[in-house]
Amino acid sequence: MTLxxxxxxxxxxxxxxxxxxxxxxxxxxxxxxxVVMLTALGDxxxxxxVNQFSSIGTNLIAVxxxxxETSGAFLGTTMGRTPRxxxxxxxxxxxxxxxxxxxxxxxxxxxxxxxxxxxxxVTVLGSTADLIPxxxxxxxxxxxxxxxxxxxxxxxxxxxxxxxFFPASNAIGQRIRLDESRFLVTGILAPQGESMGYNTDEIxxxxxxxxxSLFNTTSLFRILIEARSHSDIQSAKTxxxxxxxxxxxxxxxxxxxxxxxxxxxxxxxxxxxxLAVAGIAAISLAVAGILxxxxxxxxxxxxxxxxxxxxxxxxxxxxxxRLFFAEALWLSLAGTVIGFFLGQFGSLLLRLAYPxxxxxxxxxxxxxxxxxxLVTGILAxxxxxxxxxxxxxxKALGKK
Amino acid sequence: xxxxxxxxxIFQMGDQSVYALNKVRLNIAVxxxxxxxxxxxxxxxxxxxxxxxxxxxxxxxxELDGKNVTDLTxxxxxxxxxxxxxxxxxxxxxxxxxxxxxxxxxxxILSEIPPDERxxxxxxALHAFxxxxxxxxxxxxxxxxxxxxxxxxxxxxxxxxxxLADEPTGNLDxxxxxxxxxxxxxxxxxxxxxxxxxxxxxLSARAKRHIGMRDxxxxxxxx
Ligand SMILES: Nc1ncnc2c1ncn2[C@@H]1O[C@H](COP(=O)(O)OP(=O)(O)O)[C@@H](O)[C@H]1O
Ligand SMILES: [Mg+2]
Numbered sequence: 001m002t003l004x005x006x007x008x009x010x011x012x013x014x015x016x017x018x019x020x021x022x023x024x025x026x027x028x029x030x031x032x033x034x035v036v037m038l039t040a041l042g043d044x045x046x047x048x049x050v051n052q053f054s055s056i057g058t059n060l061i062a063v064x065x066x067x068x069e070t071s072g073a074f075l076g077t078t079m080g081r082t083p084r085x086x087x088x089x090x091x092x093x094x095x096x097x098x099x100x101x102x103x104x105x106x107x108x109x110x111x112x113x114x115x116x117x118x119x120x121x122v123t124v125l126g127s128t129a130d131l132i133p134x135x136x137x138x139x140x141x142x143x144x145x146x147x148x149x150x151x152x153x154x155x156x157x158x159x160x161x162x163x164x165f166f167p168a169s170n171a172i173g174q175r176i177r178l179d180e181s182r183f184l185v186t187g188i189l190a191p192q193g194e195s196m197g198y199n200t201d202e203i204x205x206x207x208x209x210x211x212x213s214l215f216n217t218t219s220l221f222r223i224l225i226e227a228r229s230h231s232d233i234q235s236a237k238t239x240x241x242x243x244x245x246x247x248x249x250x251x252x253x254x255x256x257x258x259x260x261x262x263x264x265x266x267x268x269x270x271x272x273x274x275l276a277v278a279g280i281a282a283i284s285l286a287v288a289g290i291l292x293x294x295x296x297x298x299x300x301x302x303x304x305x306x307x308x309x310x311x312x313x314x315x316x317x318x319x320x321x322r323l324f325f326a327e328a329l330w331l332s333l334a335g336t337v338i339g340f341f342l343g344q345f346g347s348l349l350l351r352l353a354y355p356x357x358x359x360x361x362x363x364x365x366x367x368x369x370x371x372x373x374l375v376t377g378i379l380a381x382x383x384x385x386x387x388x389x390x391x392x393x394x395k396a397l398g399k400k
Numbered sequence: 401x402x403x404x405x406x407x408x409x410i411f412q413m414g415d416q417s418v419y420a421l422n423k424v425r426l427n428i429a430v431x432x433x434x435x436x437x438x439x440x441x442x443x444x445x446x447x448x449x450x451x452x453x454x455x456x457x458x459x460x461x462x463e464l465d466g467k468n469v470t471d472l473t474x475x476x477x478x479x480x481x482x483x484x485x486x487x488x489x490x491x492x493x494x495x496x497x498x499x500x501x502x503x504x505x506x507x508x509i510l511s512e513i514p515p516d517e518r519x520x521x522x523x524x525a526l527h528a529f530x531x532x533x534x535x536x537x538x539x540x541x542x543x544x545x546x547x548x549x550x551x552x553x554x555x556x557x558x559x560x561x562x563x564l565a566d567e568p569t570g571n572l573d574x575x576x577x578x579x580x581x582x583x584x585x586x587x588x589x590x591x592x593x594x595x596x597x598x599x600x601x602x603l604s605a606r607a608k609r610h611i612g613m614r615d616x617x618x619x620x621x622x623x
Binding site: 001002005009012013016017305306308309310311312313314315316317318319393394397 | 449452454455474475478479481482483486487489493495497498506507509510511512554555
């Protein structure tokens, strides 16, 4: 029998036994769709996190007081006691390092913002002018500590706050209070939305010394540093470490986190998660394979007289084997193709439902899903089709 | 054309050996019309299966068309069946999902005849067996007589040397059965060897040679 006729005849069988075929195709399609959709979800989450990190600068180094016990700890999870504070002097020392492009000392707290009859609690960042470029923020209007000598009580408002407090007039040049202190609005942040846990539309930024007196502290929450280039990150990290060790009388009591390390950790974790999810989805393909095998065995037992007849009129073992093999191949092919489109459609729905999530299935996952599905289908049909080929024609014909 | 020498076929039923055929000797010439009769279980079907190379003897020697076919491989047997033998069964054995025309076409597909030639030969066969109007019908939509005509068309489409029919009229009314027998006899008149197993004395009487079987042996052989 020619290949063409084998494919045609087996295709006829597939379309004739509709319920059986649909069942197998559905099982296969769901397995493939699960692989495509779940990896789209996993990889989408990974890309989302990576994008978030990149949006706040990839050459970023953060120094925080206290020693982190585990490497790769995320910002803010310092452990143990904090024997020595991180000070403005430390920040200035770091600023002199050649690998450092710019730096910004940072204090964070909450204070009550009030102007005219409005008031509300806001997150306050105390820092220097360089905070804005380091954190990839933009000023929509005005400026912040434009001159090095500037020590006036300036305040930058998040876009939403500016609109809330001064809906009718321009906020620039207006006076506003933080707790008991008075500030002059000199700039407004461009709307940016959520970034790494802050909604920058609802924060205010003031000079670091005002923040320290507002929160009554001399220690810094963090020093943010931007390295000159990506390749300077490691040497900058070492230099910062040495500088601070010297300044702290030989104590290694700070934690230095590079954006890169955190990013890589997240990237690895989420990639592993995607792999795991893909593996679990692939198990459903194995289940589909077992289903194919069983349904094919039942089909062969139902069609035993037909196999006997084919043998009686001259089909050889290879003809019969290929016919049933091709049947299983059609089924898994149909299931795989439908599953692929189903998965892509599901990913599209995911992207529509969560526009921030770039839920695209990675190519490796799609290929792996398709290959696993086809190989499963082929393996599952080997046993049934060779059993059909071995049937004794007289017994097969005699079976009712 | 067919030479069977001391053909023995034994089936094991538990610890018992059943001699379905016991040292059968039989020679059939090209173009002969032979009927085989005998009680149920006397070995008629087994004999036909061995002649048609569907089954193999445990002992004895079988020569078909001048060639010893006793020890062919399974694939060689399949090929010989395809090229030289046409089977007709009591229960028709049509493939239910295929149309009449497609059922008739299968042997042509198995022997890899090009599609164009296939089509014209199927049309010829449909015409010869008066099935033109039923070409696109599935077996379930055909009468018993029509089904057996499709089966005969399928058995003869490759112009076999011998047609082996195992109770071809067993599932048919008497008159329809007689019509089917006439079709088979017409083929015999063009030189095809015809071997028919039947229970019907009247139909059997139409054959030129009558073989009687009992307990795996040929007990009568009259011409
Ligand atoms: N596959 C088989 N297994 C066991 N015994 C069989 C088998 N086929 C046939 N027989 C036995 O062989 C004998 C002859 O059977 P068969 O040729 O079918 O007879 P007939 O066609 O004349 O009715 C019977 O006794 C039957 O029971
Ligand atoms: Mg019988």
